[in-house]
Amino acid sequence: MIELREVTKVYKGQTVPAVDRLSLKIPEGETCVFVGPSGCGKSTTLRMINRMIEPTSGTILINNKDIRESDPDRLRMGIGYVIQQIGLLPHRTVAENIAIVPRLYGWPKEKIRKRVDELLELIGLDPETTRDKYPSQLSGGQMQRVGVARAMAVDPPIMLMDEPFGAVDPIARNYLQDEFLRLQREMRKTICFVTHDINEAIKMGDRIAIFNKGRLVQYGTPHEILTRPANEFVSDFIGYDRVVKKLGLYRVADLAGPAGCVAREGELPEIGRLMREKESDVAFLVDAHGRPCGFLTTEDIGGMGDEISPQSLMQKALGRRGAFAQREMVLRDALSLMLEYDTEYLGVLNGGDLAGVITLSAIRKHSCRKEGE
Amino acid sequence: MNYIRFIQDNIPLILEYTKAHFSLVLWAVLISLVLWVPVGVLITRSEKWANRVLGIANTIFCIPSLSLFAVMVTIPFLGLGRRSALVALVLYAMMPLVRNVYQGVKVVDKSVIEAARGMGMNYWRILWEIQLPLATPVIFAGFRITVVMTTGIAAIATYIGERNLGRLISEGLTRFNIEMIVDGALLIAFIAIALDTMLGALEKKIVPRGLRVHRGH
Ligand SMILES: Nc1ncnc2c1ncn2[C@@H]1O[C@H](COP(=O)(O)OP(=O)(O)O)[C@@H](O)[C@H]1O
Ligand SMILES: [Mg+2]
Numbered sequence: 001m002i003e004l005r006e007v008t009k010v011y012k013g014q015t016v017p018a019v020d021r022l023s024l025k026i027p028e029g030e031t032c033v034f035v036g037p038s039g040c041g042k043s044t045t046l047r048m049i050n051r052m053i054e055p056t057s058g059t060i061l062i063n064n065k066d067i068r069e070s071d072p073d074r075l076r077m078g079i080g081y082v083i084q085q086i087g088l089l090p091h092r093t094v095a096e097n098i099a100i101v102p103r104l105y106g107w108p109k110e111k112i113r114k115r116v117d118e119l120l121e122l123i124g125l126d127p128e129t130t131r132d133k134y135p136s137q138l139s140g141g142q143m144q145r146v147g148v149a150r151a152m153a154v155d156p157p158i159m160l161m162d163e164p165f166g167a168v169d170p171i172a173r174n175y176l177q178d179e180f181l182r183l184q185r186e187m188r189k190t191i192c193f194v195t196h197d198i199n200e201a202i203k204m205g206d207r208i209a210i211f212n213k214g215r216l217v218q219y220g221t222p223h224e225i226l227t228r229p230a231n232e233f234v235s236d237f238i239g240y241d242r243v244v245k246k247l248g249l250y251r252v253a254d255l256a257g258p259a260g261c262v263a264r265e266g267e268l269p270e271i272g273r274l275m276r277e278k279e280s281d282v283a284f285l286v287d288a289h290g291r292p293c294g295f296l297t298t299e300d301i302g303g304m305g306d307e308i309s310p311q312s313l314m315q316k317a318l319g320r321r322g323a324f325a326q327r328e329m330v331l332r333d334a335l336s337l338m339l340e341y342d343t344e345y346l347g348v349l350n351g352g353d354l355a356g357v358i359t360l361s362a363i364r365k366h367s368c369r370k371e372g373e
Numbered sequence: 374m375n376y377i378r379f380i381q382d383n384i385p386l387i388l389e390y391t392k393a394h395f396s397l398v399l400w401a402v403l404i405s406l407v408l409w410v411p412v413g414v415l416i417t418r419s420e421k422w423a424n425r426v427l428g429i430a431n432t433i434f435c436i437p438s439l440s441l442f443a444v445m446v447t448i449p450f451l452g453l454g455r456r457s458a459l460v461a462l463v464l465y466a467m468m469p470l471v472r473n474v475y476q477g478v479k480v481v482d483k484s485v486i487e488a489a490r491g492m493g494m495n496y497w498r499i500l501w502e503i504q505l506p507l508a509t510p511v512i513f514a515g516f517r518i519t520v521v522m523t524t525g526i527a528a529i530a531t532y533i534g535e536r537n538l539g540r541l542i543s544e545g546l547t548r549f550n551i552e553m554i555v556d557g558a559l560l561i562a563f564i565a566i567a568l569d570t571m572l573g574a575l576e577k578k579i580v581p582r583g584l585r586v587h588r589g590h
Contacts, residue, residue, distance in 0.1 A: 052490060052491060073493040077492065081488065081491030083487060083488055083491070085482075085487075086488065087489070088485070089489070089502075089583075090583050090584060091581035091584055092583060101492050104492070147488075
């Protein structure tokens, strides 16, 4: 656990504090994202945690121990540190770069070699081809991964990351974020993560600390921050689309209901009766292999439905072949799909199988309910 | 060719002069390295001191060599001869060496140092394992300039009693012996070029490999 108590930093020659009476607790195993406009003191705060900067006043505790009691170099060896510019040593190979902290700890060569390969695998780089390359031979995304691997070399329980994915292109960034979330789900490290991008903060953080001008303006889970912004600054910072952003926090599986009515092509003529029997507003059409290929709603069959030809019903259903969402899809993307297909329903898939249905009204209710909570 | 005949006729003398020239250059360069490399490293820690030291180095460098040698001679402990010559040459070397070491260490990417510090490397490790290796190309450039320059200026030390290749030029001037002057100049130039070439080869060995490879290789 990391705890900051009334931490203040005034840089030499400045009168305005860069960080002003900041108090914050980061529970073990959680990712806390520091977010705010540029110059608001995020990096300064981060760098005080590993004593790259000494606070002017206040106390920082790691696992209830004042960090001033530790030797700074020793302290830093035990904390992973990743910066935006990465800072790989250009004259050292990838393997040597990753081996820096293990070498400081005096690990035997064989153990270091094994660990380097293990880490390269973990971050999705081929040890055989990567380990002896120099940083100048890597792409930006690869360098960033090596930077992360290097910080994790001795498996430190705490990681400090200062805009770690800020310098890579958006596609690579998205990918790195997903990869990192996947790793973190298993590693459960205590992570301080700095970004100026609120979307990244919402995506990566178990908790978000919003900074403004050296002050902590709000500290809470992404859900709390999006639901109850503490003040105008926070709501401005989040933007007008906060409800949509919040939909990014939940997954289709959270709101999915049972599929209700499932029919084959041959059952189309009596589809209206089937739906009434099952008391379902939507009927899924499955092909000969039982795979979903579209759906119909009560609107399509016009209440009675029986007069409409099975062919046109079939066409309508197949037109929604793409209106299906995987269980893991975030609600925001599901909503977007609904708008795209002009439908209030989406089929929910678990892999290739039909797993249920999600409705616009469920999403709407979810947003309102959470709003009022 | 008269130039070649002159050398053939004076081989023992020229050998003696060459030896003296070499040893003066060697000692001057060695002392300079031992003295100025640490100074160059040290002043990276304080901007104020860096400005002062580099200012002094620049000033010394602007003094004409003949007058610097002459001034040395007037200092009691130094007097006429090798000591004065060494001190003057070492002072000249201050500018190229201190400046290049300072700049070489200073221009190392800040983020590399930041990351290294963040991983718990201490000052000495960072200096030894990162800053100096990364500074080698710049330091080496300064070193090569120093060697070439010292070889040339060492000739002037003949006026304060050094018996080296400079003497061919100074005596050639007084006797108006063209062969002597030209041969002296050519020999000095030859030594300078030879040393520089050797150092160039050494540089290839010393500059870290990672600084030479680039994407695609
Ligand atoms: N080494 C420093 N010396 C003086 N002022 C600094 C230094 N580092 C940062 N600052 C100032 O402190 C404030 C906060 O900086 P920083 O923590 O880097 O902000 P952020 O990371 O949120 O962009 C800024 O106004 C910045 O100019
Ligand atoms: Mg910053």
